[in-house]
């Protein structure tokens with residue numbers, strides 16, 4: 640439980656960085672390109688559209704994960 644809190648705090652610090660406020664792939668502006676997904680093996684925060692592209696690439700290239708339902712900010716999930 641304590642480890643989860645530390646990991647969530649680290650993730651929130653990463654998301655607060657200016658470079659992570661937009662999608663790593665399309666770097667588009669606006670709410671549509673807001674990163675709500677993450678590629679857990681590349682460490683990139685992605686918008687929903689680009690996450691779909693990553694999921695199509697196969698898990699040997701990118702492992703995109705979506706946030707938990709209702710999560711206000713992106714969260715990494717495993718499994």
Ligand SMILES: [Zn+2]
Nearest residue numbers: 662665686689
């Ligand atoms: Zn994108």
